[in-house]
Amino acid sequence: MDDLIDDPRPGANEPEFSVAEISGAVKKTLEGTFGRIRVRGEVGRVFRARSGHLYFDVKDDRAVLASVVWKGQIPALSVVPEEGLEVVATGKLTTFGSQSKYQLTVDEVQVAGEGALLAMLEKRRRQLGAEGLFDDARKKPLPFLPDVIGVVTSPQGAVIRDILHRLRDRFPRHVLIWPVAVQGKNCAPEVSRAIRGFDAIRPGGPVPRPDLVIVARGGGSIEDLWGFNEEAVVRAAHDCTIPLISAVGHETDTTLIDHAADRRAPTPTAAAEMAVPVRADLAAHVATLGMRQGRALIGLTRARRQRLGDVARALPRADRLLDRPRTRLDRSADRLPQALRARAGTARLALSRLSARAGPQALRTRLARARGRLDGLATRLDRAPAARLDRARAALDRHALPRPAQLLDRPRFRFRQTASRLTAVPLLRRMDRDGDRLRAALARLSRAARVRQDRLSDRLAALDRLRRSLGHAATLERGYAVVRGDDAVVTTAKAAGAAATLEIEFADGRVKAGGPGGGGARRAATKAKAPEQGSLF
Structure with missing residues (x-):
């Protein structure tokens, strides 16, 4: 009976559970009790795994709650957790059974209060400013009169109407509108894509490339304008090569895109006024310049006319300029008949003298004198070819030309054929021409x-x-050496080992060393002269 009553094992009436049963029961109890909850706290350690999941801690002064955002849910977050930021995380509380841990699976993160947003904004502003995204040196000047203006804003609302109305009043331009969401979680990615899309348009394509981009939105709270404080939007504005005007909010609203843009406008209407000048003012200015130009031209013409009159008064009259030439012409006309008569008398006297000298006896004497001169030239002509041939042969010999006498065979033959029937004067002319040709050939x-x-x-x-x-020798100058052994060039290690002595020739000398087969290790440096550079011949 005692055996039936006494239980030798204490606690044997308590139920037994497996580890998996305990983990499942805890998970079911935890998820059933809490379900979907919102937790407020400060973001602690933030870690993005290689898989893309985001792990972070939500803590207060007494406890820490592990939290996770799965990879596919990160783009849907309105605020990405950052260390030190006070947030309200919304999600489901669950357990991680394999390690007996529990965590919060987060699907929405909101900043807890405007003060936290301002602190986060200031921190981000300092971070991006340290990278140089807000430097004034990189800001581009706005074009004076852009042909195409790109506007990034919502297609509904008063902002786009105000911009188009102001542009139409001041100076109508071609406007391209890129519709985007101007608040909410889709605001930042759509605005950054719009800015980069305008910047990616190439000139000369089917869609004209904007000369100026305006990012515009009406006023609102800091939460409504938070999309324009995102890092993606700021970097897109910084990287844009087109001049960009930021017109987000009213004059008192300030976002980070205002610092990265090339110019900040207090309102969208003011951005349109910055973009284009007033057409009426330009027309009035051009008209004023035209009037000033006309007055200046009239004044210049009047001054030139006055100057011309002053110069004309200083010149003498035309009658006075012609007085002296007219007097000289009259005197010459008076002397002309007398000069003609004197010239005719002189010519008549010269003709009489020539008539006396042109008698038959004078002609016979002159003909005899010319015949004697011709006989002397004929005698010299007989000796001239041989002398000229000798001089040509000597000149050709000096120039080492082959068979110079052949150059004169044909002229000599022609000379002998025509010498008997040529008079002295044509023969001399022919010899001069042959001499010229000979000199040219030489x-x-x-x-x-x-x-x-x-x-x-x-x-x-x-x-x-x-x-x-x-x-x-040139090869040795480049750092190579020649190894000789037993008066022969050594090209292999085997031949070097068999040589009794080795001699190494460098560019600046030779070195002798005992070869491996010679039994000694002696070296002597000898000065080697560079080989003489000789000719090929």
């Missing part, structure tokens, strides 16, 4: 010989340079 031959000699000299110099560059 000059051409001399030039040809010089050209050929220069060409051969250049070729000889090139071959000599090639010989020097391919020689072993």
Whole structure:
């Protein structure tokens, strides 16, 4: 009976559970009790895993709650958790059974209060400013009169109407509108894509490239304007190569895109006024410039006319300018008949003298004198060809030309054929022409010989340079060496081991060393002269 009553094992009436059963029961109890909850606290450690999931802690002064945002839910967050930021995280509380831990699966993160947003904004402003995104040196000037204006804003609302109305009043321009969401979680990605999309348009394509971009939105709270404080929007504005005007909110509203833009406008209407000038003002200015130009031209013409009148008064009259030439002409006309009569008398006297000298006896005397001169020229002509031939042969010999006498065979033959029937004067002319041709031929031959000699000299110099560059002396100058053993060039390690002595030749000398087969290790440096650079011939 005692055996039936007494239980030798304490606690044997308590139920037994497996680890998996305990983990499942805890998870079911935890999820059933809390369900979907909102937790407020400060963001602690933030870690993004290689898989893309975002892990962070939500803590207060007494406890820490592990939280996770899955990879697919991160783009839907309106605020990405940052360390030190006070947030309200919304999600489901669940357990991580394999490690007996629990965590909050977050699907929405909101900043807890405007003060936290301002603190986060100031922190982000300092971070981006340290990277140089807000430097004034990189800001681009706005074009004076853009042809195409791109506007990034919501297609509904008063903002786009105000911009188009102001542009139409001041100076109508071609406007491209890129519709985006101006608040909410889609605001930042759509605005950044719109700015980069305008910047990616190439000139000359089907869609005109804007000369100016305006990012506009009406006023609102800091939460409504938070999309324009996102880092993606600020970097897109900084990277945009097109001048950009930020017109987000009213004059008292300030966002980070205002610092990154090239110009900040207090309102969207003011942005349109910055974009284009007033057409009426430009027309009035042009008209004023035209009037000033006309007055200046009239004044210049009047001054030139006055100057011309002053110069004309200083010149003498035309009658006075012609007085002296007219007087000189009258005097010459008076002397002309007397001068003609004197000239005619002088010519008549000269003709009488020539008539006296042109008698038959004078002509016979002159003819005899000319015949004597002709006989002397004929005698000299008999001796001239031989002398000229000798001089030509000597000149050709000096220039080392082959068979110079052949150059004169044909002229000599022609001379012998025509010498008997040529008078002295044509023969002399023919000899002068032949001499000229001979001298020209000799000059051409001399030039040809010089050209050929220069060409051969250049070729000889090139071959000599090639010989020097391919020689072993030039190779030694580049750092190589020649190894000789037993008066022969050694090219292998085996031949070097068998040599009694080794001699190494460098560019600046030779070194002798005992070879491996010689039994000694002695070295002597000898000064080697560079091989003489000789000619190829």
